[in-house]
Each structure stands twice: as structure tokens, then as C-alpha cells.
Amino acid sequence: MQSSDAVTSASDRRQRRLLILLALGFVVFGAAAAALFYVLQPETLRIAVGPTGSDDHQVVQAMAEAFEEESRTVRLSPITTAGAAESLALLGADKTDLAIGRGDLAMPADAQTLAVLRKNFVVIWSPSGRAGKDSRKKAAAKIGEIADLAGHKVGIIGKTGANVALLRTILEGSGVQPDKVATAQFGTEEIEKLAQDTTLDAYLAVGPLDSKITAAAIAATSRSRGAPKFLPVEASEAIALRHPRYEAEEIPGSVFNANPAWPEDKVDTISVNHLILARKELSEAKAAAFYRQLFAVRDTITQRVAGAAHITKPETEKEAEPSVHRGAAAVINGTERTFLDKYSDYFWFALLVLSGIGSAAAWLRRYLNRDERDDNTSPRNRILTVVSQVRDAASEQDLLASQREVDAIIGETLNCYDDGVIEPEDLAAFGLVLELFTHAVAERRTALQSGLPDEARTQGPTLASRR
Secondary structure: OHHHHHHHHHHHHHHHHHHHHHHHHHHHHHHHHHHHHHHOOOEEEEEEEOOOOOHHHHHHHHHHHHHHHHOOOEEEEEEEOOOHHHHHHHHHOOOOOEEEEEOOOOOOOOEEEEEEEEEEEEEEEEEOOOOHHHHHHHHHOOOOOHHHHOOOEEEEEOOOHHHHHHHHHHHHHOOOOHHHOEEEEEOOOOHHHHHHOOOOOEEEEEEOOOOHHHHHHHHHHHHHHOOEEEOOOOOHHHHHHHOOOEEEEEEOOOOOEOOOOEOOOOEEEEEEEEEEEEEOOOOHHHHHHHHHHHHHOHHHHHHHOHHHHHOEOOOOOOOOOOOEOHHHHHHHHOOOOOHHHHHHHHHHHHHHHHHHHHHHHHHHHHHHOHHHHHHHHHHHHHHHHHHHHHHOOOOHHHHHHHHHHHHHHHHHHHHHHHHOOOOHHHHHHHHHHHHHHHHHHHHHHHHHHHOOHHHHHHHHHHHHHHO
């Protein structure tokens, strides 16, 4: 009875352990599910752009809306700034993940390109000289090329200092001393004021070829000052070689007006890109996810803001400043690493750790089950005790009683095995003891039937010792 209680107690302990393991399994599963949910949450990237109402700002707002509607991996959180310079300053201070900025502006040393928002072409033109009282003067001072700008005044559209610096670069590359050319800057809302200023001898605009501001400025100056004469930047390739942030380009004929054709033929110039920038520290996975999503929704953005049509991939086949971020370059070049490529080392490490944990768990299990092992040996010990009794049995009835006792022990043992209390290897040892009991019963029964109880008693200890 006491042994049965011990086996029952062991079974209860095993059930409690199973319940604990089940509870731990649910906890681990819940933690894994929570971690997976966290990992699969869309990544929110901050993007600095400005000023409010500008084309860049409108494109980024449309981009954020499209990402919100269609992206499951990336979200955008716009940060409105006073302009590109402030946006780049925030990027350098790590207060934003992305920034919109012009390629020739001062930017953080570790800034890299994710995409080209648009390509800005430099357009320089001079009036034909039809300006009322000053017509003779203007005709005498007709400007036909960049070299003729010396001693004259250029009206620059846009208040940013980058346009002034760009003009100085063009003048230096064309062999003109920048100090000999006067400049005046006008806001994008001051086109009519620019057109009416008769002190200006030429004009400069920087923007995409379909820019409404550039087209409006050309049309306005043509009405007040005569047909435009577009000045080619003949040293465009040399300037691009000396200044990697600029590129040599051509303005197609008739791009600003068809009849009359403005310009009449293609014109050499330089361009500077407006970029979507990130710091080098931005992870490859985040940069690649943003790049993929941007071009996945570009058509959607273009339907809302026409300027989004200018979004293009950066050049990865040639040296450029700033360089292309490795995440975007991997997607463009088709070298993006797969999930296994990225995390194979972690998988191997995890397998080693799990192997160690498994070994530790096995040792801990054996340590915790040391009481159960004692309980598992109890049925064997009880049968060994019965074996000793069988060797001293005085009658067939004593043998039958011993067999009934062993039958009960066998029943209890099998029940424990079904409950998982007894391991298969313990059951094998139990079988050896049962075999010993069977031989002892057979020998004692033979001895009783032959009438040699004393001899059996004498040989019993010897046989038991051999066993």
C-alpha cells in the first residue's frame, strides 16, 4: 500500500511537471508571437522636407499618404522645415532618418543617396534688347555666350545661396571672373518684378525642364524684354569633371515653347540633382525597404502630384557625390541578400545554443527526477523481496500468494508506464527481475514436488547469490 502511494505520488509529480511545461510552452509561444508581431510592424522613417507648400513638400506628403495606404513595411513621418539646408542639418544631427536636399548643398559627411527626387537643369538666357528707352543700350550690350556676362548683371530666380554658388562655378569654369558679374536674387513669386527690372542683362533659373516657374520667367521676360537668347554652358563636361555633384546635360530644343521654338536647338548646360538622402548608419534592410516601396507607389504618387514623375533611381555604375546607400544599391544591382544570407550565422549560433540548452535541460531533468528514479526502483525491490520469500515457501499456496502479489506489482508498474512515470529503460530492468522471480518460483515448485525442502533451503541462498 505504501509503495502504491509512492507510485501515485510520483505520477502526480509528473503530471504537475507536465502542466508546468505546458504553461511554459504557452508563455514561450506568447512571447514569440509578440516578438513576431513587433518585428512585422511597419517601420516608420522620419523625413525632413521644406518649405511648406513647395513642390518637394507636396511630393513627400503624397508619398507619406501612399505609403500609409499601400505599404506594410514602411511608413513616413514628414518633418516640415524652412528649406533644404535645414533639412540636411537635421539629418546631420540625427534628428531625422531621411532628408530632401539639393546635391550641391553642404551636407553631412556620411550622407548617402537613396533616390533622385528630380533633376534640376541650369537655364541661362538673355533678352533680345526690346525694352523701350533702353533698346539701343541693350542692343549694344547683346549677350550671346557665358563669356559676355562679364560686366553685366544676372537676375537669379530663387533666394537660396546655392544658385549663386552655382553661377559662380559656371563662370569660373567658363573663364569668367565671378567678381565681374553682379547678381540679384528674386523669389519664385517675384517673376513679374524680375521681368520688369531693366538693370538685368541675363537671367538664371534652376529646376526641372517642365518647371512652371522657369517657363513663366522665360515668358515674362520675353514679353517685356524681347525673345530669349539661351546661353550654352560650353564647359559643362569640364565643370562636371571638376565638381562631381554636377552633371553635363543638354536642354532639348522647343522644350519651353514650340512656336516660336525656345530654344531653337539643343543647348549644353549642367544639372544638379534633388535627392532623397539618408545617413550611412541607416540599416541596409530599412534603406532597401524604403527604396522598393517608393518605386512600387511612384505611379500612385504621380497621380496626386505631377512632380513625382521625376523620381528616378540613382546611378550606381559611376562615382558620384554623395554615394549611393548600400541598401538602395543592393536592390538596383540585384545583389540584395536574402533572409538566409543575412541570418545564417545567427541560425548556426542558435543551433549551438539550443544544443547546449538541450544538454543542460536533460541534466536538469534527471536531477529533478531523482525522486522518481527512486520510486521507479521500488517495484523491482519489492519483487526481489518476494523472490526471497519464494525460496522459503513451504507450500504451493505460498507460491500462489507470491505470484498474486507480483501480479499486483506488475499491474501497478504498467499503469505507471502508461502514465509516463516509468521510462522504457526502467521497464527493461523490471523485466530482468521478473525473469528472476519466474525462475525462483519454478525451482521452488520443483523442490516442493520432489519433497526436498531442506535441500532447496540450502541451495536457495547459493542460487540467490549467483543471481
